[in-house]
Structure formats: C-alpha cells, structure tokens
Amino acid sequence: MATAGDGAALRLPLDPDVDFESDVEVAAHGLRRGSRHSQAIIVGALALGGVLGAVSRSGVALALPAETDRFPWGTFLVNVSGSAALGFILILVLERFPRGRLARPVLGTGFLGAYTTFSTFMVEAVELVRAGHPATAASYLGASVVAGLVAVWIGMASARVALRAERRRRAGRSLQEDAGDTVDGPRGAGASLEVRTLLHDVVVLDEIEALDR
Amino acid sequence: MTLDLLLAVAAGGFVGAPSRYLLDRAISRRRESDLPWGTFVINATGSLLLGFLTGLALAGRLPDIVKALLGTGFCGAYTTFSAFTFETVGLLEGGRILDALGNVVVSVAVGLGAAAAGLAIGLAL
Numbered sequence: 455m456a457t458a459g460d461g462a463a464l465r466l467p468l469d470p471d472v473d474f475e476s477d478v479e480v481a482a483h484g485l486r487r488g489s490r491h492s493q494a495i496i497v498g499a500l501a502l503g504g505v506l507g508a509v510s511r512s513g514v515a516l517a518l519p520a521e522t523d524r525f526p527w528g529t530f531l532v533n534v535s536g537s538a539a540l541g542f543i544l545i546l547v548l549e550r551f552p553r554g555r556l557a558r559p560v561l562g563t564g565f566l567g568a569y570t571t572f573s574t575f576m577v578e579a580v581e582l583v584r585a586g587h588p589a590t591a592a593s594y595l596g597a598s599v600v601a602g603l604v605a606v607w608i609g610m611a612s613a614r615v616a617l618r619a620e621r622r623r624r625a626g627r628s629l630q631e632d633a634g635d636t637v638d639g640p641r642g643a644g645a646s647l648e649v650r651t652l653l654h655d656v657v658v659l660d661e662i663e664a665l666d667r
Numbered sequence: 668m669t670l671d672l673l674l675a676v677a678a679g680g681f682v683g684a685p686s687r688y689l690l691d692r693a694i695s696r697r698r699e700s701d702l703p704w705g706t707f708v709i710n711a712t713g714s715l716l717l718g719f720l721t722g723l724a725l726a727g728r729l730p731d732i733v734k735a736l737l738g739t740g741f742c743g744a745y746t747t748f749s750a751f752t753f754e755t756v757g758l759l760e761g762g763r764i765l766d767a768l769g770n771v772v773v774s775v776a777v778g779l780g781a782a783a784a785g786l787a788i789g790l791a792l
Contacts, residue, residue: 504684
C-alpha cells in the first residue's frame with residue numbers, strides 16, 4: 455500500500471510492470487481459491503496487450519524503416535512515446551481505477567512493455583557501429599536514454615497536474631455541499647484520505663501535497 | 668507487410684509480453700534488492716537473442732517469417748524500454764542518483780555487448 459509517512463521522497467514501484475500483484479490481492483481479498491484463475495486472466499490480458507504493442511511497433515517501423523546508416527527514428531519515437539505514456543498511465547489512469555485488475559497488465563505491462571523495445575534499440579546501435587557510423591550510434595544511445603527519461607517525467611508530471619486539478623475540483627465541491635463539516639478545507643484530512651485511497655501504492659500523497667505548497 | 672508477417676509479429680508479442688512478466692516476477696521474488704534486476708536480465712537476454720537473429724538474417728539464414736516471429740514479435744515485446752526508463756526515474760525521484768546512473772550505464776553497456784556478441788555468433792554460424 456501507500457508508503458506515505460516520511461514525506462521525504464516519492465517512491466515509485468521499482469518494477470512497475472510487476473507490482474500490480476498488490477492490486478490483485480486487494481481485489482481478490484479472501485478469494486484465495488480464485489487466485490490461480492486470476493493469474494490466468496492476467497497472463498491472458500498481458501498477451502493481448504503484447505499483441506497490440508508488437509503490432510503497433512511494427513506499424514511505426516513500417517512507416518519509418520530503420521537503415522544502418524541513419525538515425526533510427528522509428529524505434530526512437532516508439533521508445534520515447536511509450537515512456538511518456540507509461541509515466542502518465544502509472545500515475546494517473548490506473549489510480550483512478552485502483553481496483554481494475556486488468557488495466558495495468560493490459561496497458562502498462564502488456565501494451566507499452568511490448569510496444570517499446572530495448573533489444574531493437576541495442577541491435578540498431580550495434581549495426582550503426584558496424585556500418586561505420588559510431589557517432590550516430592552514440593547520439594542514438596544518448597538521445598534515446600535522455601529523451602526517454604524526460605518523457606517519463608513529463609508523463610508523470612502531466613498526470614500529477616491533472617490529479618491536482620481533479621482533487622481541487624472534488625474538494626471544492628464537497629466544501630460547497632457540506633460547508634462546516636470539512637474542518638480544514640480542500641487540503642484537509644477528508645480530501646487527503648480520498649486521494650490516498652485513490653493513489654493506491656503508485657504515488658505517495660505527501661509528494662502531491664509538497665507540490666501544492 | 669504481408670498478413671503472414673503481421674500474424675507472426677502478433678504471435679511473438681502474444682508470447683513475449685507474458686514471458687517478460689513471469690520472468691520479471693520470478694527474479695524479483697528471488698532477489699531482495701530493490702534495484703530493477705528483472706528488467707535488466709530481460710533486456711540483456713533479449714538483446715543477445717535479437718543480435719543472434721539479426722546475425723543469422725544478415726548471413727541469409729533466417730526466413731523473414733521467423734525474423735518477424737522471434738525478432739520483431741518476441742524479442743521486441745519481451746524486452747522493454749518503458750519499464751527501463753520508468754524504473755530509472757523512480758530511482759532518481761527516490762534520490763538514488765548513483766543507482767539510477769548505474770542502471771542506465773550497466774543496462775546499455777551489457778545490452779550492447781550482448782547484442783554485439785549475439786550478432787557475431789549469428790554471422791559465424
């Protein structure tokens with residue numbers, strides 16, 4: 455669950471593609487008998503996401519075919535856009551449906567995991583070197599990593615902005631509905647608890663509050 | 668792209684994504700470390716395999732349909748860039764700058780080495 459408390463640093467699940475087991479446990483609480491069944495459904499959902507991701511990636515590769523003497527824009531665009539989407543989805547979309555057990559495996563692990571690719575990235579860099587373009591290979595490596603990291607950050611930041619707006623809107627509405635009941639306004643305990651529940655274990659509440667200040 | 672190649676890519680993705688999940692989970696359970704070892708092992712082994720397939724293809728010993736199935740489909744879906752970048756940003760946000768830097772440098776260096784080794788083996792066969 456949420457690691458709120460110390461407020462020191464935002465902790466993300468270090469293996470985002472795997473961590474959804476806790477979602478399963480929440481949703482299938484007390485349904486141990488069904489866990490094998492749940493696992494099969496999740497693996498099936500992953501496979502479906504994998505099909506869509508792999509086919510989408512080859513669609514981009516078809517539109518922007520890689521050559522061994524040019525910067526591989528196709529894979530670059532796939533990896534950067536997939537990184538942005540994963541950052542956005544893991545922060546925002548899935549906490550809106552914290553008990554939706556299939557959204558994360560299908561979209562995150564399945565689709566985006568399969569859409570983006572590390573092996574093609576590596577092999578293209580090696581082929582550029584082999585074809586006598588080490589400088590292009592180096593810029594491809596550096597640009598992919600830097601743009602990928604920035605893309606994740608932009609995706610996460612966009613999701614947080616959207617979350618804050620949503621939270622203010624909800625808190626404002628609840629204040630109007632029962633003015634006097636809420637002790638200390640939009641950032642009070644009620645709103646915090648709601649957000650804490652929503653955020654599940656993806657985001658630490660304190661980080662959002664810190665951003666608000 | 669012909670329909671059979673597209674279906675081969677789809678079949679590779681169908682197997683590749685769940686394989687990544689299952690292996691990642693097995694590695695995470697075995698290791699206490701909170702460094703993203705699962706993604707690292709997956710990306711390194713997938714790069715080795717794709718390098719090998721690419722070497723075979725360059726030597727003219729790999730039919731297009733097998734390249735689509737195992738290369739574009741399986742290796743592409745099995746390995747992942749988005750989890751790599753996301754996990755690295757997670758380390759950065761936790762203030763673990765050196766771990767993040769190490770993850771990037773080691774993942775890329777080992778991935779390149781694996782891809783180059785696989786390519787050499789595929790060409791030599």
